[in-house]
Amino acid sequence: MRTILLAALLASAPLAAQSRDPLQEGLPLKPTRTVAFTTKVGHWMSLDVSPDGQTLVFDLLGDLYTLPMAGGKATPLTRGMGFDAQPRFSPDGKRVVYVSDRDGGYNLYQLSLDKRDTVQMTRGKTNTYESPDWTPDGKYVVVTRNMKLHLYHADGGTGQQLIREPAPLRTLGAAVSPDGRYIWYHARTGQWLYNTPLGDYDLMVYDRQTGQAATRSSRWGSAMRPTLSPDGRWMVYVTRHIDTTRLRIRDLRSGDERWLVNRVQRDDQESRATLDVYPGMSFTPDSRTLVAWWDGKLWKVPVEGNGAPQEIPFEADVSQAMGPYVEFNYPIADSATFIVKQVRDAVPSPDGARLAFTAMDRLYVMDWPNGTPRRLTTGEAGEFHPAWSPDGQSIAYTSMSARDGGHIQRVASSGGTPQRLTSLSAYYSRPTWTLDSRRLVALRSPFRAYEEAVAGGVGGGNDDIVWIPGTGGEVTVVAPAGGLGNLHFANDSSRLYAYSGQRGLVSMRFDGTDQRTHLRVTNAPAPGGQGAGPAASVITMSPLGDGEAMAQVSGDVFIVTVAQVGGTEPSVVVNAPESSFPVRKLTDIGGQFPTWSRDGRRLHWSIGNAHVVYDLAAGRQFDDSVRATRRGVPADTTRGANRPPAPTFKPFEKRILISAPRDIPQRTMVLRGARLITMKGDEVIANGDIVVRNNRIVGIGARGSVSIPSGARTIDVSGATIVPGYVDTHAHVRATFDVHREQVWSYQANLAYGVTTLRDPQTASTDVLSYEDMVMAGKVVGPRIYSTGPGVFGAGNPQGNNLTSLDQARTVLKRYSQYYDTKTIKQYQVGNREQRQWVIQAANELGLMPTTEGGLDYKMNITEAIDGYSGHEHTIPTFPLQADVIRFLAESKMVYTPTILVAYGGPWAENYWYETEDLLGNEKLKRFT
Missing domain, CATH: 3.20.20.140 (Metal-dependent hydrolases)
Known part of the structure; x- marks a missing residue:
């Protein structure tokens, strides 16, 4: 079994690892159940014929099996939770190379058929591998790794990429020529395309001597999965013809082609094809027969003459170790009230004593942290994006309603009747006060942009950065936004800061001139990836203007350094082993709507209906004490060089609990006379009654057969059909x-x-x-x-x-x-x-x-x-x-x-x-x- 490792590896493995369930292999999840059955059909079975022509090896539901060429009972080669696929016999028939995720990531493995031991050829957990094939001398394996063909030595090493350019080219399905010089494969640009018009894959040949590649077939239905005969004469490939996938054969001596099989399994060129666009096929050693899979069966196809494909019958015992099934039942809530799930855009007052936020699209204020939330207005328009005036006496916000459109409003922080500051309806967002309260800056798009938005964000390139007087008046355009948002000031109202993932943190004057880029922040790239990771969603300068900024990246909040470097703006990478300048991560669970306190000493954010306040000085002191303590503690040698995770500072968190009445009707009604299609099998009631009490159906049946509560309202719905x-x-x-x-x-x-x-x-x-x-x-x-x-x-x-x-x-x-x-x-x-x-x-x-x-x-x-x-x-x-x-x-x-x-x-x-x-x-x- 593949769960038997090399003795040397076992000897060096920790006791805990040796005590694992063998079927668990190198995976963290322990199996608790088994799915077992016997099957005579299989799905997407890659196969290979042994060099002596006597045996087949194939994959089935993530395990490998061998089968006599004549058919019969399949023998499992591997068992376990790992997904093993795409096996290929070595030229001497003693080993099988295959792809598996048994250690948590995809890698290449060799299974020795005589010793039944497993050797891992590649390492790492961030790569993908598809469709390995041996060179004829048995010394190398060609395989697709991360979209590109690579060559690995059978005895070890990190391998060599064969084709690098163009970068987006995906190369799959390696088939090495009998002389070992040429590698046939299929290639496309990119990995996949929704609703593809086909013609995605071309057949290519790579010359191992010259390093040159050439196209050998380009068809509307693509040309894929080249399979070579041992004598070098035949090449079979897969293509789509109209709406059917077929096998086509080429005589490599003359170049002539013909159809070999007119219908096989539909190919996978319209998806990511992580097991290649078609399962692996193989010729018999005499080059007279192709063995392939389709329709759940294994088939022998003569390559000359008009002989029909012959089935190779098989029977396989599937026994798949499974993790625990994760299932929970949740009642449908019917209580009279509920607690609001989300508070949004919570911002502290300048003195930190109060908190403004929105819940269910209405503006609230509470004394922080122990006050009771209260609405500031009595209006029915949506209220969004509260912003405290610097003196704490007023709150600006945006409103939106079908009747009045969108506006910027201002209301006393103690509540009352709001004052509309804008005269022209538009889509306004994120108003921000200047430090002297004389102006409000905001983003503005035409109201039609909001009306025409189907879902998600609004703007569509029509947004401007604007300002209005703090007491209301005409709108003045600062500059086209061009994707910039998150408008804010640091310690100087003469420069307005804005941010976009594309441009970074930018500042400008109030006339939109003198635009400067100060900082870019990105996440670390994905493991194995190249270039920068995703950009921060938010960067906000400290209100102290002291060279620090807050950045939100992938839902987490960071404090980053804003260094003056001259020339190109600095770029900071978070979640990386090293960064160009200091970075502090403040969140573990994550947070939304992050904002500074006015004094720059704290960061606020919300998540769900919780509000969190992070004291920067206290957090820094805690981190310093942890570092000092850990410097004096030696690494745990039983864990290698690893230590337990360091404790993290826990910021203050408060749930904001707003109770709202659940909308439950309080009446009883009868729907009478409709045709009812019920959930009781195929039952149809031609003329029925449905009794509904409040929000529950309490009775259903033929007309007159259901008890009608007194006082119920009856509605005649004759002629209608009612379904659940x-x-x-x-x-x-x-x-x-x-x-x-x-x-x-x-x-x-x-x-x-x-x-x-x-x-x-x-x-x-x-x-x-x-x-x-x-x-x-x-x-x-x-x-x-x-x-x-x-x-x-x-x-x-x-x-x-x-x-x-x-x-x-x-x-x-x-x-x-x-x-x-x-x-x-x-x-x-x-x-x-x-x-x-x-x-x-x-x-x-x-x-x-x-x-x-x-x-x-x-x-x-x-x-x-x-x-x-x-x-x-x-x-x-x-x-x-x-x-x-x-x-x-x-x-x-x-x-x-x-x-x-x-x-x-x-x-x-x-x-x-x-x-x-x-x-x-x-x-x-x-x-x-």
């Missing part, structure tokens, strides 16, 4: 961010089409928490809203984290369990197998039900089912799925939401509706969209 409300488990109904809608068209459209409950898996922002609050309170009409909140992303995503431990995964997921209260998460390609297992371990501990992003990655999809993830979003791209995968997924209990409209591995079904329906003429659509 639909639950849309994958609905991205994103409304505008930041400045929220009074009513959300996508919510109303879903209701109009019968969706009464929806779940948004990956909301891109936390605005959904406020929208959910407002739907519960009846302020926004919509279905019952559930969501995962923003996805749990990995390194390289602007909202992502490079998880380095289970503890860090627990910390990140506490955002969702303790602050967002989503009860579910979407693990959105958070990283390698180890990192994905950390996430599901943390989710299980924290009571969070995890779903996953399909990611156009069949291999990842299967491993997530193995690891116990309870949900899967979007289609598995390798279509059609065979019976073994269907049974495996069913027994894993993973819930599969294919989405269809956004298809992975094929054209989007959205296009079907454009072709078959008059969407522009549909009256219901026109009314609600």
